[in-house]
Amino acid sequence: MIAVSLPSSVIIEGAILGLNYGLLAVGLVLIYRTNRVINFAQGQLGVVAAVFMVKLYYDFGINYWAALVAALAVAAGAGALSELVLRRLFNRPRVMVMVATIGLSQVLYLLTLLPFIRPKQLFRAFPVPVDWSFRIGTFIFPPGEVITLIAAPIVALGLAAFIRFSPWGLAMRASAENSESARLSGVWVRRTSTVAWTLAGALSAFTAILASPSQTSTLTEVLSPGLLLLALLAALIGGMISLPVAFAAGIGVGIIQDLLQWNITNSAAVELVLFLLLQLALIVRAASLQKGTRTAERTSWTTGTLAFRQTGQGLRKRVGTSGVVLTVVVAALLPLVLSVDRTFLMSQICIYAVIALSLTVLTGWAGQVSLGQFGLVAVGADITAHLGTGVPLLALLLLAGVATAVVSVLVGLTALRIRGLYLAVSTLGFALFMQTSVLATSCWNVPILHRQICSGLPDPESTLISRPSLFGLGLTSERAFAWFSLAVLIVSILMVRLWRDRGIARRLISVRDNEVAAGSAGIPVIRTKLMAFALSGFIAGYAGVCLAFATERFSTDTFDPTFSLLVVSMVVIGGLDSIPGAVLGALYLVGLPAIFGSTLSIQILTSGLGLMAFILYLPGGMAQVLHQLGDLATAWVEHLRGRGRPGRDTGPDPSPEQVTEAEPGAVAEVGS
Amino acid sequence: MNDTADADNDADNDADNDPDNDGKKTGPARLEIRDLVVSFGGLHAVDRVSASVEPGTIVGLIGPNGSGKTTLLDAVSGIVAPTEGSILLDGDDLGDYLPEERSALGIVRSFQDCRLYPELSVQDTLLLYEDATRQVSVLSTTLQLPWARRTERDKRRAVDRVIASFGLERFRHHLTGHLSTGTRRVVDLASIVLAGPRLLLLDEPTAGIAQREAEAFIPLLQRLQEVTTSTILLVEHDVPLVFELCSTVIVMQTGTVVVSGSPDVVRQDPLALAAYLGASDAALNVTGPTRRT
Numbered sequence: 014m015i016a017v018s019l020p021s022s023v024i025i026e027g028a029i030l031g032l033n034y035g036l037l038a039v040g041l042v043l044i045y046r047t048n049r050v051i052n053f054a055q056g057q058l059g060v061v062a063a064v065f066m067v068k069l070y071y072d073f074g075i076n077y078w079a080a081l082v083a084a085l086a087v088a089a090g091a092g093a094l095s096e097l098v099l100r101r102l103f104n105r106p107r108v109m110v111m112v113a114t115i116g117l118s119q120v121l122y123l124l125t126l127l128p129f130i131r132p133k134q135l136f137r138a139f140p141v142p143v144d145w146s147f148r149i150g151t152f153i154f155p156p157g158e159v160i161t162l163i164a165a166p167i168v169a170l171g172l173a174a175f176i177r178f179s180p181w182g183l184a185m186r187a188s189a190e191n192s193e194s195a196r197l198s199g200v201w202v203r204r205t206s207t208v209a210w211t212l213a214g215a216l217s218a219f220t221a222i223l224a225s226p227s228q229t230s231t232l233t234e235v236l237s238p239g240l241l242l243l244a245l246l247a248a249l250i251g252g253m254i255s256l257p258v259a260f261a262a263g264i265g266v267g268i269i270q271d272l273l274q275w276n277i278t279n280s281a282a283v284e285l286v287l288f289l290l291l292q293l294a295l296i297v298r299a300a301s302l303q304k305g306t307r308t309a310e311r312t313s314w315t316t317g318t319l320a321f322r323q324t325g326q327g328l329r330k331r332v333g334t335s336g337v338v339l340t341v342v343v344a345a346l347l348p349l350v351l352s353v354d355r356t357f358l359m360s361q362i363c364i365y366a367v368i369a370l371s372l373t374v375l376t377g378w379a380g381q382v383s384l385g386q387f388g389l390v391a392v393g394a395d396i397t398a399h400l401g402t403g404v405p406l407l408a409l410l411l412l413a414g415v416a417t418a419v420v421s422v423l424v425g426l427t428a429l430r431i432r433g434l435y436l437a438v439s440t441l442g443f444a445l446f447m448q449t450s451v452l453a454t455s456c457w458n459v460p461i462l463h464r465q466i467c468s469g470l471p472d473p474e475s476t477l478i479s480r481p482s483l484f485g486l487g488l489t490s491e492r493a494f495a496w497f498s499l500a501v502l503i504v505s506i507l508m509v510r511l512w513r514d515r516g517i518a519r520r521l522i523s524v525r526d527n528e529v530a531a532g533s534a535g536i537p538v539i540r541t542k543l544m545a546f547a548l549s550g551f552i553a554g555y556a557g558v559c560l561a562f563a564t565e566r567f568s569t570d571t572f573d574p575t576f577s578l579l580v581v582s583m584v585v586i587g588g589l590d591s592i593p594g595a596v597l598g599a600l601y602l603v604g605l606p607a608i609f610g611s612t613l614s615i616q617i618l619t620s621g622l623g624l625m626a627f628i629l630y631l632p633g634g635m636a637q638v639l640h641q642l643g644d645l646a647t648a649w650v651e652h653l654r655g656r657g658r659p660g661r662d663t664g665p666d667p668s669p670e671q672v673t674e675a676e677p678g679a680v681a682e683v684g685s
Numbered sequence: 686m687n688d689t690a691d692a693d694n695d696a697d698n699d700a701d702n703d704p705d706n707d708g709k710k711t712g713p714a715r716l717e718i719r720d721l722v723v724s725f726g727g728l729h730a731v732d733r734v735s736a737s738v739e740p741g742t743i744v745g746l747i748g749p750n751g752s753g754k755t756t757l758l759d760a761v762s763g764i765v766a767p768t769e770g771s772i773l774l775d776g777d778d779l780g781d782y783l784p785e786e787r788s789a790l791g792i793v794r795s796f797q798d799c800r801l802y803p804e805l806s807v808q809d810t811l812l813l814y815e816d817a818t819r820q821v822s823v824l825s826t827t828l829q830l831p832w833a834r835r836t837e838r839d840k841r842r843a844v845d846r847v848i849a850s851f852g853l854e855r856f857r858h859h860l861t862g863h864l865s866t867g868t869r870r871v872v873d874l875a876s877i878v879l880a881g882p883r884l885l886l887l888d889e890p891t892a893g894i895a896q897r898e899a900e901a902f903i904p905l906l907q908r909l910q911e912v913t914t915s916t917i918l919l920v921e922h923d924v925p926l927v928f929e930l931c932s933t934v935i936v937m938q939t940g941t942v943v944v945s946g947s948p949d950v951v952r953q954d955p956l957a958l959a960a961y962l963g964a965s966d967a968a969l970n971v972t973g974p975t976r977r978t
Contacts, residue, residue, distance in 0.1 A: 508827055515826050515837055519809040520816055526802035533762050533796075534880065535788030535817025544823060 022152035023275045024268055029158045031267020032165035035260040036220040037244035038251065039169060040213045043176075045253045047185045047209035048103055050110045051434050053578075054095065054118035056241060059217030062088035063139070063225050064125045068132040070140045077142045084222065085215050091121065092214020096207050101629065103206070107434055108382045112585045113628045115578050119621030139225040157226025168219050169260045172212065176256060181208050238574040239445055242291065243270070245438050249294045266290075281454040288446040295439050296430050332647045341503065348495040356491040357563070358607045363498035364559045365603045367505045369583040369595035371552035374509060376581070377590030378518050379545030380525030381428050385440030386580050388424075388447035389550050391572035392417040393557020395452060398470050398567075402481040406488075409481075410501075413558045414551040421550020422543050429539060444574040452569045470569065477566045494563060501559055502596070505552060509592055512548065521545050586627040588636030597635040713740035713916040714775050714791060714883035716761065721770035723756050730756040732940035733770070738884075738933075743910060743917040745931035747924060748960065753940040754920040755797060758886045761918070762794040763787045774884065788817060791883030793915075797892055799869050803862025807853055807872055808844060810861055814879040815840035843879065851875045866893040874909065882915040891923055899923060903930055928952065936960055 037056060044052040066084035069075045075083070095117055102110045124130055141156045148154065154162075176182035187195040188202040196202050247266050251259030269290070273283045348356050368390055375381050393413040400409060427439050456467040470476045480488045488494045512518055523531040524541045532538045564571060579602060587598025601623075631637055716738040723731040731753040738744045746754050759765040761772055763784040772779045774790060782790070802810055819840065825833040848854055851871055861869055870890065877885060890906070891899040903926060910917055921927050927934055928948040935945040938960040944951055951957050 511827060511829065512823070515829075515833075516812065516816055516821060516840075517823060517826060519805055519813055522805050522809075523802045523813050526804055527800055529764055529784075530794075530796055530801065531813070532784035533764070533788060533794040534814055534876070535785050536813065537783075537785045548823065 020150070020275070022149040023271050025149065025154070025162075026152070026158075027268035027271030028264050029154075029161050029267070030271060031264035032161050033220055033224045033263075034240075034244045034247050034267050035263025036165055036169065036216060036223070037241070038247035038259040038263045039172060039256050040216045040220070041244060041248040042251055042253055042256055042259045043172075043185075043209055043213050043216070045248070047188060047206050048099075048110070049107060050099075050103075050114065051245070051437070052213065053111065053114040053241065054121055055213065055217055055244075056220070057118040057121040057217075058091050058095070058214045059088055059219070059221030061091060061121050061124050061130065062214075062218035063221035064132065065130050066222060067137070067139065068130060071137060072133055077140055080140070081142075081222065085218050088214040088218030089211045090214070092210040092212070092217070093207050095214070096210035098625065098629070100203065100206065105628075105632065106589075108376065108437070108581075109585060109589075109628055109632075111382075111434065111437065112581055113625055115582065116621040116624035116628065120625065121621075123621065139222075141226050155226070157223075160226070161223045164219070165223055168216070169256075172216065173256050173260075175212075181205060185209055238441060238578070239449070242438070242442055242445060243267075243287070245441075246287075246291045246294055249291075249298055249435070249438065252298060279454070281450040281457075284446055284450040288442055288450065291442045292427065292439060295435055296427065328651060329643065329647045332650060333643050336643065336646070344499055345496070348492040351495075353491050355608075356495045358604065359495045360491070360498040360559075360563045361607075362599050362603050363495070363502040364556055364563055365580070365583065366502050366596040366599035367556040367559065368553060368580050369587065369599050370505050370509050370592065371549045371556065372580055372584045373590060373592060373595045374512070374521070374552065375545055375549035376584060378513075378521040378525065379542065379549075380522075381425070381542070381545060382433060382437040383424075383440040383549070384437045384577050384581060385424065385442070385444035385447075385574070386549075386553055387572050387574060387577040388440070388444035389417050389421055389553035390557040390560060390576075391444075391447045391452055392420050392550075393554035394561035394567065394572065395468070395470060395557075396554075397558045397561040398476050398478060399467075401478050406481045406483045410555040410558050414554040417554025417557065418547040418550040421546040421553070424550075425543050425546030428542060428546070441574055441577070444572075444577045448569050448572050448574060452572060470567075473569050475566055475568050478561060480562050480565065488562070498559060498563065501555070505556075506592055506596070509552075513592065517544075517548070582624050586624055586631075586634050588634030591634065591636035593639055594634050594636035597639065601635065710775065710791070710883065711914075712883065713914055715740045716884055716916065716918065717773040717776075718757075718761070719771050719773070721757070721760060721772065722768045723753070723760050723765055724768045729768075729940050731760065731767075734937070734940070734942050735770075736935055736942065736945060738916055738918055740916050741910075741914070742932045743906070743919060743930055744933045744935065745927035746918060746920045746935050746937065747922070747927055748937035748943075751939070752937040752960075754937055755888055756940075757937070758794065758888055758918070758920060761787075761884075762792055762886055785817070788880070791881070791915075792886065793877055793880045793882035793884070794886040795873050795877060795888060795890060797888040797920075799866065799873050799893070801861040801869055801872060804860055806858050806860055807856045807864070808848065808858065810872060811844045811847060811876055811879055812840055814876045815843055817880070847875045847879055851878075867895070867898060870894060874905070877909065878912060882913055885909075885913065885915045885917045887917060887919045887921075889920055889922060891921065891926065899926065902926065906930060 062084040069080040184205040247263035250262035454469040583598030588594025934951040936957040
């Protein structure tokens with residue numbers, strides 16, 4: 014069945030592709046070495062420059078080389094500027110910085126839409142300085158690819174020489190290992206970091222400019238998670254440290270990918286092989302990767318966001334409860350007054366909030382960073398596509414939840430070996446694999462058993478399902494479905510609250526905060542970690558069922574990994590470990606864009622810029638704002654009461670004042 | 686529904702309400718270490734150490750930095766795996782037991798850094814030790830089955846008692862990450878009482894505590910041993926405190942035991958003095974009396 018062939022033209026084609034991955038990987042390693050951050054904006058930094066170069070070349074008629082220099086300068090400047098913005102985050106949890114770079118990449122995308130950067134005509138060939146080309150067999154390599162073949166190694170070598178022979182290279186490594194020590198020994202940590210980002214920006218511009226000629230339109234080149242993942246794979250093979258290995262690995266990944274595509278017609282199988290390769294690289298590399306970063310990962314979770322979780326006593330609590338009751342009543346009445354479109358939107362917000370809750374459990378409490386939550390949602394939706402209305406709705410919800418929990422635990426098994434940002438890469442790979450491989454293939458032929466396994470969507474392009482009924486009531490109308498979604502959200506919130514208050518959350522947090530101590534205290538560490546994945550998967554699974562029924566018609570694109578990134582953004586801006594935060598995050602990121610239309614200003618506000626503003630200025634997220642609003646409302650009510658009945662004392666609870674200090678000697682009284 | 690691993694606990698958990706009543710051994714444990722070697726790469730952090738700790742005693746482990754004291758405790762609590770040799774609790778080889786399984790046998794460990802769990806409140810931190818002995822599955826928590834509610838209530842009651850007796854009421858809802866080191870140590874001790882150890886491993890309990898507070902530790906640790914009826918293995922830099930408190934003192938240097946015996950024997954031993962103090966016994970007597978005023 015498989016006759017492997019290795020034509021040299023395919024290998025060279027793959028190498029050219031791989032050179033781009035390699036340059037991208039080098040940029041990722043550069044930033045990682047300096048700031049211990051996976052820079053999701055690495056590709057987008059350069060795309061802005063490439064688009065700007067087209068503008069200069071065609072609209073202003075500037076000579077190629079001058080335009081190139083200008084574009085590189087823009088990208089380097091963008092890199093330095095990004096560093097200035099992100100700088101204040103560098104001692105915050107890594108996941109937050111990572112989400113901030115996701116926001117940054119969205120902001121950079123929006124920049125390409127601005128009139129002074131966006132070229133007048135979009136579909137013109139990307140400028141190339143020379144017209145060299147050559148052919149192998151029937152395969153012609155156009156000038157753009159020839160330039161890549163020549164220029165990419167030169168750029169990489171130049172960068173390697175700079176890192177190797179200038180003092181900056183050592184300074185970058187020193188500041189990554191221990192930024193405080195590095196500062197004390199005279200390294201200008203901040204300036205070093207700025208230099209790294211400037212270089213990364215210029216490098217990214219090179220990447221985009223070299224890669225662009227083979228694309229038809231520059232603007233379509235929003236860096237896909239798939240491309241980034243391949244670059245990450247190369248960077249990981251280089252241990253996130255070695256620039257030359259990362260570059261070479263990038264070329265290797267490109268060649269492997271092209272050869273696979275040449276030999277295997279089934280693209281899903283190619284994705285499967287690449288996914289396995291990624292997992293292998295992660296697991297093999299895990300030990301060496303975590304040696305240096307262990308302390309960084311450990312301290313990175315102390316966010317202080319839990320500090321305001323404890324709602325106070327008496328009046329404050331009553332104000333909180335009334336707020337919740339009021340919200341629920343209003344939400345329940347909304348479908349009666351909203352238009353059909355808006356009612357559908359309400360269902361969507363509710364379902365996204367449930368998905369965000371699943372991440373609150375996994376990332377907020379257990380500290381496992383997952384960028385693949387939509388991969389799990391896809392499992393639930395896939396089960397729905399197969400079983401549809403054949404199974405009673407409640408049974409289907411439970412079944413999908415349990416099945417997804419099992420899948421989630423399997424994904425979580427890698428988390429026993431790898432953690433933090435590497436887990437993020439692994440789960441992103443999982444989400445992509447679910448979309449492009451599992452869902453996209455209706456039926457697999459299993460080679461040895463000679464049987465078919467039909468696990469994918471029945472029709473990957475457009476699967477149509479009809480909505481079910483619950484207790485004999487049809488959910489076909491948008492209004493009924495909105496109520497159903499709201500009910501699912503409320504039940505989910507109640508369940509997660511139980512987990513938070515009755516002993517589940519404290520176990521997850523203990524393992525996150527201090528794994529060694531938790532183990533010694535008798536908390537089964539491995540089981541607790543997997544439990545977090547199971548709980549999160551359970552919620553994501555039944556949310557998948559709801560999402561499938563809500564959209565009614567869906568394709569593999571419904572489960573694009575970018576939605577996973579969206580959910581992570583929700584949880585981060587809502588408040589990483591807060592239950593209301595998950596709901597607020599969904600409301601903000603799904604609700605606002607839909608309600609106010611997709612004008613540019615709203616896009617900027619809701620996507621990248623809003624995201625970054627939240628991370629920069631409100632570390633506790635929207636939950637923090639909500640809590641402060643609650644405090645204000647309480648003060649206001651107290652004020653009103655005080656005016657009405659002046660004699661009434663609503664002062665603080667006196668009991669905390671009775672005990673002045675914890676005395677070690679007090680143990681002497683223990684014993685009964 | 687989603688946690689099959691926990692499901693087997695459901696059945697027998699009613700009986701677990703009384704932790705002393707499930708066939709577990711009680712009372713102080715006997716620890717025996719035989720020819721223990723722990724290596725990191727080529728370095729023997731612990732090199733052929735044999736020692737035994739008799740039930741109900743307090744044994745002190747002293748030695749200069751890097752002599753392998755903490756590594757020895759790590760090996761006993763299962764955090765590092767021994768390269769050679771064995772560790773026996775009441776004659777049973779601990780072998781491949783995971784840390785959490787050793788905890789179930791009654792080995793309780795306090796850590797030198799006493800970091801605890803920065804984002805857990807004091808109450809939740811203490812409840813954690815109750816969770817370890819009385820596990821409730823996710824399913825029964827989610828469904829709020831009667832016994833799950835009862836168990837949680839009992840746990841909170843037990844924690845309330847400890848919080849009251851340690852004077853931690855004021856800090857109940859504070860995150861441990863926001864507490865001072867001294868208060869965190871108190872929380873740590875409170876959790877030890879809750880854990881009910883049979884063998885207690887203490888790693889420098891007075892580190893980061895003011896001298897005057899450290900003095901309070903002598904009666905405190907004696908009392909702790911009585912309350913929990915445990916055997917205590919104590920790593921400590923405060924030599925006078927160790928001599929005052931322990932019935933046996935083990936002196937370690939570069940991974941090996943230099944000398945072990947009663948405080949009086951060790952105090953006179955020239956090897957021990959050379960190993961630990963690197964000076965005359967004058968140093969012992971200088972710090973000794975001043976801190977016992």
